[in-house]
Amino acid sequence: VAEAPTVAVLGAAGYAGAIASALLHRHPGFDLAHVTARSDAGRRLDDLHPRSRVPLELEAFDPELHGSVNAALVCYPHGASAPAVAELRDRGVKVVDLSADFRLRDRPTYQEWYGEHGAPERFGTAVYGLPELYRGALAGAGLVANPGCYPTAAILGLAPLARAGLIADVVIDAKSGASGAGREPTHATHYVSVDENLTPYKVGGHRHTPEIEQELAVLGSDTPITFTPHLVPLAQGELISAYVTPSREVSERELETLYRDAYETEPWVEVRRGPPGVLDVRETNFCAISAQRDARTGRVLVFSAIDNLWKGAASQAVQNLNLMFGRPEGEGL
Amino acid sequence: VAEAPTVAVLGAAGYAGAIASALLHRHPGFDLAHVTARSDAGRRLDDLHPRSRVPLELEAFDPELHGSVNAALVCYPHGASAPAVAELRDRGVKVVDLSADFRLRDRPTYQEWYGEHGAPERFGTAVYGLPELYRGALAGAGLVANPGCYPTAAILGLAPLARAGLIADVVIDAKSGASGAGREPTHATHYVSVDENLTPYKVGGHRHTPEIEQELAVLGSDTPITFTPHLVPLAQGELISAYVTPSREVSERELETLYRDAYETEPWVEVRRGPPGVLDVRETNFCAISAQRDARTGRVLVFSAIDNLWKGAASQAVQNLNLMFGRPEGEGL
Amino acid sequence: VAEAPTVAVLGAAGYAGAIASALLHRHPGFDLAHVTARSDAGRRLDDLHPRSRVPLELEAFDPELHGSVNAALVCYPHGASAPAVAELRDRGVKVVDLSADFRLRDRPTYQEWYGEHGAPERFGTAVYGLPELYRGALAGAGLVANPGCYPTAAILGLAPLARAGLIADVVIDAKSGASGAGREPTHATHYVSVDENLTPYKVGGHRHTPEIEQELAVLGSDTPITFTPHLVPLAQGELISAYVTPSREVSERELETLYRDAYETEPWVEVRRGPPGVLDVRETNFCAISAQRDARTGRVLVFSAIDNLWKGAASQAVQNLNLMFGRPEGEGL
């Protein structure tokens, strides 16, 4: 283990960063060498996040120092991530970027939703880190764009239908816990605002929309989607309820075959008969999916549940790192 | 007040029954004379439900005794309600029935979803108790079928579009707190099952489906709907997210006018610019609604929030009672 | 009603201020003329707090304008309150101050716990606004110091024992929901920090300690107390569990008599046989209390529950205002 690759987690004070750090700290195949944070530099990670039990001191980012590791997970907000990623890549560090900066591959779309890119010369160079779709490419990747939480659940849920050309139209009603909004305290994430409440947010304008559309298009479905997230009173957990108008009549049996064939060898996707609850996958790398036909309308209803901080962020990042370094895909998860 | 009409609440040990009892106990225009319960007869209502602060003893139902009041609210489960309602009506008692027994007006549809009716001779004789749609008829009604919670939110949310003939297709993704499942303890409503969880339930088969379709059809929209409820970790509160494919292009301005015209004189419907949260209407008779156009797909998105135990049950029942007895519609709410 | 006294609520954007504003807006005996806020001036109160349904615009504090009302509720943080209170009193406005600035009557104690006072010339001039103890003095008061939430529950819970000289020693283990920490977003009140958690805080140093001791001393008990608050995952609600070592053996019957005699004519204190839950008093002005003897140790156990924002702040302030203006004590509650 002395020769295990060294890893730095940048932005380890956030929710996803802290969990990724904890997973890597206990990982037999990597050596967690550094954790960084902006405003919390100088504090110990296990002081900030006791559950992490990572006794490392958070450092201010230093390109020299943190560019000397073998791999980095970058858990910055979008926009802030690209320049740091570029610096690390310039030094040969393999990077999994958890921000949105490298997920989109079409420049105009990126600019429409996010504005100017922070490292334009590296735009479009990342592999999209959804192992169930890009396992082969991830093995040799230097830069991986870790998917957004909603896209992870939505794309895994819809991929079998998209590949079969069955999506004529789709409405995605998404629900997520409060950790999805990040650790920064705001009025919207105050306990009193979230508790006993339930609200749609960013209606018609959530930035995960083009990311979902991009990947569904790769799979063969280029219809624009309706995507509406809701904030639900729970800490971690995310559910996608997708309402698909099929391009032709689909039977229950056909659905069953489609999903079984797509996922029976996938270690982290559980196809269920009945709809999953988010608690079933809490603090795991699993995505639990059910698909069924609405007998009255012929619609296909797909439910897909993940833990937004695990499969939707931190554990999927470690899964990607495993693939990049030729480790067993589920190691340390 | 000595001559205020006497009222009995049957099934007062349940959540809706206890709230209705509390509202009527403090109501200046009615005299709450009796509260009944099956298994809890003999206990005081404020012992069972301290928040109600109703110091009456729960009685076993006695057709003679409880048939002597002027009005009754029947808060029984569906099936159990019809025979009791028939007995009360035979004695001339004005009844608001909170069960599903008298909501549907088409016998085959009723039988398909509920089986045999418990008082077939009275089937179809109730006025549907949604005051915003049936105010006139409610004034003279002897039997009112209080709407289901999901139908209340869904129909109020969609009525302006239905009346304008704008609904080509609609997906209703509904979310409700745990009180909607009733007070009877089950594995599904155990704190540990609901807390930090989020699950779709009764997918494709919730009995509020034909009720919503019936009323949308009255308003001019007879398309079958897709309706999926979800259980959310909160006690009271319900949100309808409706995704309408319009029959023709609709502008934001047209939507605004439609909803304003429909509800500007309605005391209990709040039309909002942004989507409502369920906490905004907690423990009130309000229904808060927003409607907006999804610029990317042209869909119309309608969000409608109520308290499932208030506007979705108890307070709406009192609102109906007010109308039936010529009291101010909002009295005691 | 045209001649109802005018009231201003200063600091109406906070939780207590918003509830007080809502109560006064619907109060038949007062005319809510102004609501103020610092950072939220210019916004409407019902936009910030939809549940309040107060359609007034929040104004920046203006001594001239807001000094022209008959009464004011000041909902500022401690320290900020005293100067504003002084300005209002100088203009003859009757004031209920919800901060801690005028609760303590001993200068050295005040300085030890809070530092310099913001209006030293008015220090010690307020009546302590616990109507159950100071009803007479409140009737003629110009300045009322509304009690802290923990002191309200603790003093009401312990008063019968203190008056009887029965408290040899007392441990107070207090639990409160997250609204007690105020509306300002912090890491400690982030949903993810509070949810599924439970933590003692300010152990040995909470500023409500001297306030409780002051009032127990007035009642005849001058033993120093051990007071430890805990943050519990709920929005509103507070429970005091007090463990009293009695100065002599006390029987169950004696306890029962003591508490009944103390509170049987009090409209807002409910003496219970079994321990109360905080949900029993949610969004009410009630304090629910039980007292019992621990047979094994002879200790007296007192449980006292309030809603920290209602009886612990806003509704008690309105109760005080009613008394100051000779209105029925429970009007508008």
Place this chain on the structure above:
Amino acid sequence: VAEAPTVAVLGAAGYAGAIASALLHRHPGFDLAHVTARSDAGRRLDDLHPRSRVPLELEAFDPELHGSVNAALVCYPHGASAPAVAELRDRGVKVVDLSADFRLRDRPTYQEWYGEHGAPERFGTAVYGLPELYRGALAGAGLVANPGCYPTAAILGLAPLARAGLIADVVIDAKSGASGAGREPTHATHYVSVDENLTPYKVGGHRHTPEIEQELAVLGSDTPITFTPHLVPLAQGELISAYVTPSREVSERELETLYRDAYETEPWVEVRRGPPGVLDVRETNFCAISAQRDARTGRVLVFSAIDNLWKGAASQAVQNLNLMFGRPEGEGL
């Protein structure tokens, strides 16, 4: 691993049983051979408890079949456990009993709190399964009485003081999440009863009282305790707030030394400077403790947090099993 000892979990459908099964299913040193349940026999454990991911079918208890394993964890309610334990022990099975049946060692005390014992000939033959106190004896034990959840937290929290003879008197205010009440649905554990509520329960009569007293007496402190549990709105987690009147003046430094010396080599006890939150130890075998002196009264305040289903039940049972079979103590946790 082919020769790993076989284990059966009896009562695996309950919360503790399901977690213990999950831990053993993934344990490298044991072979989980059987899981049993009464009313749920025939169902798969991962169907009942998806998070367990144990794909075994629940069987009805069969003394022959389940008596053929090397070890058993018995997760029955008290009373039901003793006869099953006796049958297993008669067949030479090593048993960890999670019920209260073998925890007390004084017959009259047992009878006073629980009534007749279900296997009187085996009464008093178990080792009390708190490894931090009985590690040596556990290594050779055939029957281990796994401690109650409250006793685990309370005894670990107070042991250093008890051993030093410092406890003149102690009040224990305990708080627990709803899983402590078990999986059987009741009115008390309905989501609507627990949510936004907080209640003391079994005041003066909780059966963990004599268990805590028994172990404190072994350590040298035989004062009767005051013990009051409270139900808090969270699923898992338990906090003990203990208020100790010391037999002599104790300094902060002395406290620090006492606790450090007691626990610095204990892998599962974390001594903290500030009070722990229950979330810090969620789903772990850790007990997090802080002890401090209340400067105003000289009292010693001890806070001790565990996960009631893990260190308070399932993971501690596995820790005991590891010790009984000579495995590394923390294996599989």
